[in-house]
Amino acid sequence: MTALRTLALLSLIAGFSSSQTSDCSYYSLLDHLNLIASNSALQIVRPAKNWTTATLVQLDMFLLGILDVDEKSQTITNHIWLYTSWTNEFLTWNSSEFCGIKKISVPRSMLWIPDVRINEDVSDTGSIQDSPLVILNSSGWMYTSARQRLTYTCRLDLMMFPFDTQYCNITFSPMSSEEDAIHLGTFNSDKVLSKISEEAMVTMGEWDLKRLIIFDEPTARSTLKYMVIVERKPLLYIINFIMPLFFFLVLDLASFFINEARGEKLSFKVTLLLSISVLLLILQDMLPSTEKNLPMMAMYCVGVFTLVGISVLEAMLITFLIDFDGFCGEKAQSSVSVHEDIQLEVSDLTGIEEEKDLLKSGEPGKLLQCYLPDNRHLLKLILEEVRAVRKEAERRDKDKKRGCCRRLAEITDRVFFVLYLIVSALFLVFMCLSWIQKLI
Numbered sequence: 001m002t003a004l005r006t007l008a009l010l011s012l013i014a015g016f017s018s019s020q021t022s023d024c025s026y027y028s029l030l031d032h033l034n035l036i037a038s039n040s041a042l043q044i045v046r047p048a049k050n051w052t053t054a055t056l057v058q059l060d061m062f063l064l065g066i067l068d069v070d071e072k073s074q075t076i077t078n079h080i081w082l083y084t085s086w087t088n089e090f091l092t093w094n095s096s097e098f099c100g101i102k103k104i105s106v107p108r109s110m111l112w113i114p115d116v117r118i119n120e121d122v123s124d125t126g127s128i129q130d131s132p133l134v135i136l137n138s139s140g141w142m143y144t145s146a147r148q149r150l151t152y153t154c155r156l157d158l159m160m161f162p163f164d165t166q167y168c169n170i171t172f173s174p175m176s177s178e179e180d181a182i183h184l185g186t187f188n189s190d191k192v193l194s195k196i197s198e199e200a201m202v203t204m205g206e207w208d209l210k211r212l213i214i215f216d217e218p219t220a221r222s223t224l225k226y227m228v229i230v231e232r233k234p235l236l237y238i239i240n241f242i243m244p245l246f247f248f249l250v251l252d253l254a255s256f257f258i259n260e261a262r263g264e265k266l267s268f269k270v271t272l273l274l275s276i277s278v279l280l281l282i283l284q285d286m287l288p289s290t291e292k293n294l295p296m297m298a299m300y301c302v303g304v305f306t307l308v309g310i311s312v313l314e315a316m317l318i319t320f321l322i323d324f325d326g327f328c329g330e331k332a333q334s335s336v337s338v339h340e341d342i343q344l345e346v347s348d349l350t351g352i353e354e355e356k357d358l359l360k361s362g363e364p365g366k367l368l369q370c371y372l373p374d375n376r377h378l379l380k381l382i383l384e385e386v387r388a389v390r391k392e393a394e395r396r397d398k399d400k401k402r403g404c405c406r407r408l409a410e411i412t413d414r415v416f417f418v419l420y421l422i423v424s425a426l427f428l429v430f431m432c433l434s435w436i437q438k439l440i
């Protein structure tokens with residue numbers, strides 16, 4: 001008897017407790033939803049009661065970081081967080097029947113998940129980390145999240161580099177080709193998404209997220225296009241590229257004031273040319289060679305390089321002219337001295353050696369003293385003749401130093417400097433204007 005009573009009591013307790021758990025546990029809810037036994041139908045087919053109604057899948061993408069922009073391979077790497085939500089028409093319940101349970105999480109393997117891919121995606125496999133759970137709402141609305149290191153292709157427009165803004169598309173579309181079975185949209189508006197992204201953004205590198213725009217075209221409901229607008233922060237490039245190149249140009253202009261004679265000018269200019277070619281090399285590492293239009297930055301670099309290159313050539317020409325002139329000068333000097341001697345001999349009527357010595361030693365006064373008593377008039381004449389000869393000799397001496405080639409070199413240098421200054425100024429103004437014009 002006692003045993004029977006105990007059994008009855010136990011069964012009563014068990015029944016009571018079981019009735020309690022069936023009301024307020026997730027288990028009973030799962031039972032109600034028919035998810036406990038493996039219900040493979042829920043995993044394999046799209047959960048629509050009428051097959052003709054499309055399932056609306058909402059894809060909300062948040063940008064958490066701009067990790068890399070590769071100009072060479074034309075790819076951008078972002079850290080994104082993706083919320084995918086849709087409605088399962090079979091999994092609904094009345095929350096008041098289940099102690100007010102409104103949400104339940106279910107392993108994603110148990111349910112049908114929309115297969116949406118990104119068309120531009122070129123990420124490595126394993127860069128996606130899906131949440132293992134799907135959160136189910138009592139109305140049948142469910143969502144799951146995923147974080148991804150997304151690398152996607154984008155045609156980068158580098159014309160304005162480093163003042164460029166890039167407009168890149170991320171297009172979502174269903175993998176399965178079932179026509180119009182899945183419609184894509186977003187839960188939040190693009191304003192909300194960009195605001196949250198801007199606030200949550202941790203790493204941006206040299207880029208600034210300007211906006212996220214959603215293209216939700218009614219004609220193509222099965223694709224969803226996000227446009228990511230990012231702007232480069234140009235300061236580092238201004239300091240690293242634009243300013244040094246400008247200073248190199250200024251230094252090259254200043255080098256026109258270095259004295260030609262010491263031969264330092266040419267080596268200085270060549271050093272400048274080398275420095276610019278280093279910058280060109282660095283630039284070549286960054287910018288792709290596939291561009292149809294030459295980026296402004298490359299034009300600027302090549303322009304400065306060409307200008308300095310031409311000025312090196314000009315410095316070479318000047319050096320050559322001066323050297324050539326020195327050679328001519330030596331020849332001219334020897335011929336003139338012979339001529340001078342002859343002239344001196346002709347004018348020197350007496351032909352006395354001492355006289356010559358005195359004349360050469362440049363003291364005609366003494367000569368005058370020697371002959372003063374006898375032939376005053378003659379001596380005066382001789383003295384005048386000697387003076388004239390000397391003047392002539394001095395003039396020729398000067399000419400020898402500044403031969404015609406040298407004068408040509410000086411004129412060329414001056415004209416070139418003026419032209420160079422004008423061309424450089426025009427070039428800089430042109431670059432500035434076109435940069436500013438394209439920015440506006």
Ligand SMILES: *[C@@H]1O[C@H](CO)[C@@H](O)[C@H](O)[C@H]1NC(C)=O
Pocket residue numbers: 154155167168169215225227
């Ligand atoms: C991105 O999509 C928009 C809208 O369809 C289009 O106008 C634009 O050219 C696309 N941009 C790129 C880089 O493909």
